[in-house]
Amino acid sequence: MSNLERVVYINHAIKTKGFVTRKEVADRFEVHIDTVKRDIEYMRDFLSAPIKYRQSVGGYVYETPFDMLFDSLEDAVLYYIFVKRLSDSFKLNGLSYIPVISQEILANIATYIPANFDEIMDNISYDSSDIDCMDLKDFRNILESFMMKRCVEISYINADGERSTRVVEPLKLMNYLGKWYLIAFCRTKKALRVFLISRFTSSRLTDSAFEYPVTRKELDEYIDGSFGMFKSETSTEAVIRVFEPAYYYVRNQIWHKNQKVKDCVIDGKKCLEITLPVGDRDKEILARVLSYSPDSEIVSPPALREKWLERIRTLYEKFCKK
Numbered sequence: 475m476s477n478l479e480r481v482v483y484i485n486h487a488i489k490t491k492g493f494v495t496r497k498e499v500a501d502r503f504e505v506h507i508d509t510v511k512r513d514i515e516y517m518r519d520f521l522s523a524p525i526k527y528r529q530s531v532g533g534y535v536y537e538t539p540f541d542m543l544f545d546s547l548e549d550a551v552l553y554y555i556f557v558k559r560l561s562d563s564f565k566l567n568g569l570s571y572i573p574v575i576s577q578e579i580l581a582n583i584a585t586y587i588p589a590n591f592d593e594i595m596d597n598i599s600y601d602s603s604d605i606d607c608m609d610l611k612d613f614r615n616i617l618e619s620f621m622m623k624r625c626v627e628i629s630y631i632n633a634d635g636e637r638s639t640r641v642v643e644p645l646k647l648m649n650y651l652g653k654w655y656l657i658a659f660c661r662t663k664k665a666l667r668v669f670l671i672s673r674f675t676s677s678r679l680t681d682s683a684f685e686y687p688v689t690r691k692e693l694d695e696y697i698d699g700s701f702g703m704f705k706s707e708t709s710t711e712a713v714i715r716v717f718e719p720a721y722y723y724v725r726n727q728i729w730h731k732n733q734k735v736k737d738c739v740i741d742g743k744k745c746l747e748i749t750l751p752v753g754d755r756d757k758e759i760l761a762r763v764l765s766y767s768p769d770s771e772i773v774s775p776p777a778l779r780e781k782w783l784e785r786i787r788t789l790y791e792k793f794c795k796k
Contacts, residue, residue, distance in 0.1 A: 477512075477513055477516065479503070480499055480503055480505070480509075480510065480513045481513055481516065481517055481521075481542075482542075483499060483502065483503070484499060484510075484513065484514065484517065484525075484534070485517075485523075485540075485542045487499075488525070488534065488535060488536055489536075492531070492535060493528065493531040493532075493533035493534060493535045494533050494534050495532060495533040495534070496510040496511060496514070496533075496534075498533075499513070514534060521542060523536070523540055523542070524536050524537040524538045524540055525537075525540075606653055606654070606670070606671075606672030607672060608654065608671055608672050608674075609674065609677075611677065612628075612671055612674050612677045613647075613654075613671070615677045615678065615679045616644050616647055616656060616671075616677075617647075618679055619643075619644045619679060620644060620647075622679070623683055623684045624679055624680060624681065624682060624683055624684070625641050625642060625643055625661070625679075625680045625682040625683070625684065626641075626642055626644055626658075626677055626678065626679055626680065627639065627640070627641050627642075627677065627678050627680050628640055628642060628669065628674050628676070628677045629674065629675040629676045629677070630669060630673055630674060630675070631673045631675060632673065633757070637675075638662070640660055640661070640662045641660075641661045641662070641680065641682065642656070642658035642659065642660050642661065642667070642669070643658055643659040643661070643684045643685070643686060643688075644656055644657075644658045645657050645658055645659060645666075645688055645693055646693060646697070648697075653670060653671075653672065654670075654671045654672070655668050655669065655670055655671065656668070656669045656671055657693065657696070657697065659684075659686045659688055661685075661686075664686075666688065666692075666693070666696045698731060698732070699751065699753065708753065708754065709751040709752060709753040709754075710751070710752060710775055711749055711750070711751060711752075711774075711775075712749070712750060712751070712752040712759065712772065712774065712775060712778055713747060713748070713749050713772075713773040713774045714747070714748045714749075714750070714759075714763055714770065714771070714772055714773065715740070715745050715746070715747050715748075715770065715771045715773055716745065716746045716748070716766055716769060716770045716771075717740070717743045717744070717745050717769045717770070717771075718743045718744045718745075718769065719769065720766040720769035720770060721743075721744050721745065721746050721769070723766070724746055724748075724766065725737075725746050729748060729750055729762070730750040730751065732750065732751060733748055733749065733750040734748070734749040734750070735747070735748055735749075736749075747773075752778065756778055756781065759772075759778070760772075760778075760781060760782055760785060763782060764782070764785060764786075767786075
C-alpha cells in the first residue's frame with residue numbers, strides 16, 4: 475500500500491465533504507491510526523497542504539483552498555514516468571540533467587509510487603535524437619544570475635560561425651524542440667535577443683547589476699511575436715499549405731499559439747492551410763516547410779515564398795545537376 479493512495483483519499487474526502495477523520499482513513503486502508511497521522515504530516519510538510527485539525531467537526535480540514543499536484547494514483551505514476559524518462563534523455567557530461575529537475579525531486583516523487591508500478595517504467599521511453607552538448611556551468615551561471623540580478627558575460631558563436639563576446643541580462647530560460655535557449659537583454663545590441671546555450675564557448679557571472687528593466691508584457695510579446703525561437707522586431711503573416719500525406723502529420727500540430735488553421739481541398743487533395751506570424755529571421759519556418767517536402771508550400775508573403783523557391787533551386791543545382 476502506497477502512502478499516495480491514502481493521501482489522494484484524504485484530499486478527496488476533504489474536498490467532497492469538507493473534512494476527514496484519522497479513524498476513517500485507518501479503517502478504510504486497514505492501517506494504524508499513527509500511519510494516517512504521518513500521512514497528514516507528510517501532506518503538510520512536503521506538499522504544503524494547509525491541513526489542520528478542527529475540533530468542531532472532529533476531523534481535518536483545509537484552512538485555505540488547496541489543489542494537490544496529483545488527484546489520483548495514475549496521475550502520479552504518469553507524472554513520475556514522464557519526468558524520469560525526460561530527465562534520463564538529457565545528458566550533460568554523461569549525467570542525466572535538466573536544470574529544473576534534480577535527482578532529489580525525482581526521489582521525492584518516487585516515494586509516492588507503489589512498487590508494483592515499477593515494471594511500467596520498462597514500457598515507456600523518451601528519445602530526443604537532437605540533443606546539444608552543453609556545459610553545466612553555463613546553466614548554473616544563468617540560474618545564479620536570475621537570483622542575484624547580475625549580468626552574465628558570454629562568448630558566443632552564432633549560426634554563421636561569427637564569434638562575439640556579450641554582456642547580457644538573463645530573463646528567461648526555455649527549452650524549445652529539445653534545445654535550451656536563453657532570452658536576455660543584450661547590452662551590445664541594446665535589445666532583447668535569443669541565444670542557443672550550446673553555442674556558448676564560455677560564460678561567467680559578473681558583478682554588474684541589471685540596468686535595463688524589461689516588463690513581463692514586453693518579454694511575453696517578444697517570445698510570442700513570431701514563429702520559432704529566432705525572434706524579430708517585426709513580423710508578418712505567412713500562409714503555409716500542407717497536402718496529403720504530410721497533412722495527417724501536421725493537422726494536430728501547433729506551430730504558433732496565434733496560428734489560424736483551415737481545412738480545404740485543392741486538386742482533389744486534402745490540404746491544411748496554416749496562417750501564422752513569421753519574422754524576418756525566417757530560417758526556422760523555411761526548414762519546417764522543407765522538412766515536409768514535397769507536400770508543403772509557402773503561399774505568401776511573396777518574399778518568403780521566393781526564399782523557399784530559391785532553396786529548392788539551390789538544392790536542385792547542387793545535387794541533381796551533377
